[in-house]
Amino acid sequence: MEKIRNFCIIAHIDHGKSTLADRLLDFTGSVTEREKQDQLLDNMDLERERGITIKSHAIQMDYVHNGEKYVLNLIDTPGHVDFSYEVSRSIAACEGALLVVDAAQSIQAQTISNLYLALENDLEIIPVLNKVDLPSANPEEVTDDIVDLLGCKPEEVIQASAKTGVGIEEILTAIIERVPAPKGNPDESLQALVFDSVYNPFRGVETYFRVVNGEIKKGQKIKFVATGKSYFADEIGTLKLTQHPKNKISTGDVGYLITGIKDAREVKVGDTITDSADPTKNPIGGFEDVKPMVFAGIYPVDTEDFEDLRSSMEKLQLNDASLVFTPESSAALGFGFRCGFLGMLHMEIIQERLEREFDMTVITTVPNVSYHAYTTKGDIDPIIVNNPTDLPDPSTIDRVEEPYIKATIITKADFVGNVMSLCIEKRGQIVNQTYLTTERVELIFDMPLAEIVFDFYDRLKTVSKGYASFDYSPIGMRPSKLVRVDILLNAQPVDALSALVHFDNAYHIGKKMCEKLKELIPRQQFDIPIQAAIGSKIISRETIKALRKDVTAKCYGGDISRKRKLLEKQKKGKKRMRQVGNVEIPQQAFMAVLKLN
Ligand code: GDP
Numbered sequence: 301m302e303k304i305r306n307f308c309i310i311a312h313i314d315h316g317k318s319t320l321a322d323r324l325l326d327f328t329g330s331v332t333e334r335e336k337q338d339q340l341l342d343n344m345d346l347e348r349e350r351g352i353t354i355k356s357h358a359i360q361m362d363y364v365h366n367g368e369k370y371v372l373n374l375i376d377t378p379g380h381v382d383f384s385y386e387v388s389r390s391i392a393a394c395e396g397a398l399l400v401v402d403a404a405q406s407i408q409a410q411t412i413s414n415l416y417l418a419l420e421n422d423l424e425i426i427p428v429l430n431k432v433d434l435p436s437a438n439p440e441e442v443t444d445d446i447v448d449l450l451g452c453k454p455e456e457v458i459q460a461s462a463k464t465g466v467g468i469e470e471i472l473t474a475i476i477e478r479v480p481a482p483k484g485n486p487d488e489s490l491q492a493l494v495f496d497s498v499y500n501p502f503r504g505v506e507t508y509f510r511v512v513n514g515e516i517k518k519g520q521k522i523k524f525v526a527t528g529k530s531y532f533a534d535e536i537g538t539l540k541l542t543q544h545p546k547n548k549i550s551t552g553d554v555g556y557l558i559t560g561i562k563d564a565r566e567v568k569v570g571d572t573i574t575d576s577a578d579p580t581k582n583p584i585g586g587f588e589d590v591k592p593m594v595f596a597g598i599y600p601v602d603t604e605d606f607e608d609l610r611s612s613m614e615k616l617q618l619n620d621a622s623l624v625f626t627p628e629s630s631a632a633l634g635f636g637f638r639c640g641f642l643g644m645l646h647m648e649i650i651q652e653r654l655e656r657e658f659d660m661t662v663i664t665t666v667p668n669v670s671y672h673a674y675t676t677k678g679d680i681d682p683i684i685v686n687n688p689t690d691l692p693d694p695s696t697i698d699r700v701e702e703p704y705i706k707a708t709i710i711t712k713a714d715f716v717g718n719v720m721s722l723c724i725e726k727r728g729q730i731v732n733q734t735y736l737t738t739e740r741v742e743l744i745f746d747m748p749l750a751e752i753v754f755d756f757y758d759r760l761k762t763v764s765k766g767y768a769s770f771d772y773s774p775i776g777m778r779p780s781k782l783v784r785v786d787i788l789l790n791a792q793p794v795d796a797l798s799a800l801v802h803f804d805n806a807y808h809i810g811k812k813m814c815e816k817l818k819e820l821i822p823r824q825q826f827d828i829p830i831q832a833a834i835g836s837k838i839i840s841r842e843t844i845k846a847l848r849k850d851v852t853a854k855c856y857g858g859d860i861s862r863k864r865k866l867l868e869k870q871k872k873g874k875k876r877m878r879q880v881g882n883v884e885i886p887q888q889a890f891m892a893v894l895k896l897n
């Protein structure tokens with residue numbers, strides 16, 4: 301145990317986390333030249349065919365230092381805020397962290413948010429100044445930034461280049477000398493922290509764990525505390541580039557477990573694995589059932605594909621437990637599903653996987669966050685509003701609450717004004733403003749999560765000319781003045797176009813939506829009125845003018861064989877359009893509210 305070091309690498313995106321991990325593997329001889337080649341190929345095929353990655357999650361390296369053999373477990377952390385709970389569990393499985401900072405970019409929002417997570421878990425932080433080989437590097441300045449941030453000594457910051465290999469040996473020495481060995485008692489009942497899991501269609505769910513106390517043996521009957529379910533440990537082992545089966549994994553060490561579980565929902569990140577016959581009395585703290593943050597409707601373009609969509613979603617859920625869905629129906633779109641996602645990136649991933657892996661053509665409706673509505677009846681439990689149609693009648697609503705986040709933005713001093721205006725427009729309240737250096741400022745806002753869903757990233761990029769990084773964490777529910785803006789086409793409400801918005805923005809958004817829909821909905825042989833309404837009150841109106849005769853005529857002329865080809869092509873690539881009443885609505889229209897500026 302005293303020869304084990306568990307560590308992770310935390311960094312802002314693109315600061316060199318993956319490259320540094322590769323270099324550490326090289327340097328410790330964890331990959332042979334041949335393996336490197338094979339691995340690259342294998343990795344791609346495996347990823348494509350089985351949807352798993354080998355290198356990430358966790359990898360074990362052997363390293364000899366001062367004549368002593370050490371085992372170094374590098375535990376990977378996901379790089380996006382949508383998966384921040386998983387990041388926190390990976391960090392909880394370590395005793396130390398390499399804090400990688402790009403010598404040209406300096407400290408960014410994710411550097412800081414990850415650092416806070418690491419400090420909350422009492423990790424030993426080893427600062428690494430990466431990319432010192434870059435001509436644009438500012439090693440002295442950025443070292444000062446790091447010293448200010450951590451309160452460490454300048455000599456503690458390791459100058460490195462994951463590209464050229466500078467500093468790699470020094471990093472390994474620091475891991476051994478500065479990161480504490482794991483503590484724990486091998487004689488206690490088994491307590492292992494689940495920090496990740498991967499679905500493998502051939503072998504079932506592979507669970508990655510860190511043993512905190514006791515030991516896990518091959519064949520042992522184990523139990524997951526949160527789910528209460530027991531299984532046999534069919535296979536356990538350590539992870540190098542490939543899996544190395546073992547007979548036992550002891551206190552302090554990291555490994556994988558295969559039990560034949562076929563449903564990802566049975567393995568929860570943050571759960572405790574214990575012995576089924578002698579369960580621990582102290583499950584590891586910090587377990588949370590991750591909750592979806594963003595909801596949207598997913599509908600098949602062809603109503604007949606509903607059952608196919610259902611089976612595709614069920615299969616997706618087998619390997620992505622954070623996806624939730626329930627059937628819903630829309631007057632406009634027919635039968636579909638209300639789906640919950642961890643965030644916007646997660647939503648995009650699911651949409652993409654439905655299309656690529658399951659060949660489903662789907663329409664996604666406007667995403668919204670989850671609101672809590674309390675009616676005047678004085679109910680104690682809120683009505684959970686995951687869908688615009690769930691919002692109770694305004695006359696019966698006492699109050700509504702919406703999820704808030706703490707947003708951290710780091711930008712250049714020149715752009716502070718722009719970023720402030722944007723965040724205030726997005727109903728943000730400034731909590732703190734700190735000059736990290738004379739050039740760089742950290743801004744902290746309390747903001748409604750809903751405002752991040754609506755075109756925030758793009759706007760932030762624009763107003764800061766790309767010089768702003770952003771990260772956030774949830775801080776709970778707060779009161780909100782929420783209304784539903786309905787859209788009527790040809791005087792008919794189209795439920796799938798309704799959006800939940802803050803009252804102060806409702807008129808503006810209603811107007812913009814009408815304008816945007818006018819742009820997006822194809823003209824037809826008749827006028828189409830578009831109206832936005834709150835309850836029975838019309839707040840805005842536009843009209844899509846009918847096509848003129850000669851324009852239609854043009855469509856029918858021309859080479860007949862070319863026309864047939866075109867028709868066939870359209871059939872094949874299923875138009876992402878929905879006929880609602882006598883109006884054709886393209887997919888973009890359902891998302892129009894996201895792109896109003
Ligand atoms: P990650 O997002 O933190 O995993 O970053 P990557 O490891 O993918 O690196 C981002 C980019 O920076 C890649 O193009 C790397 O080749 C490059 N990079 C990483 N480390 C270095 C370094 O030390 N020097 C230079 N010049 N480029 C580097």
Ligand code: MG
Nearest residue numbers: 317318319379
């Ligand atoms: Mg990476």
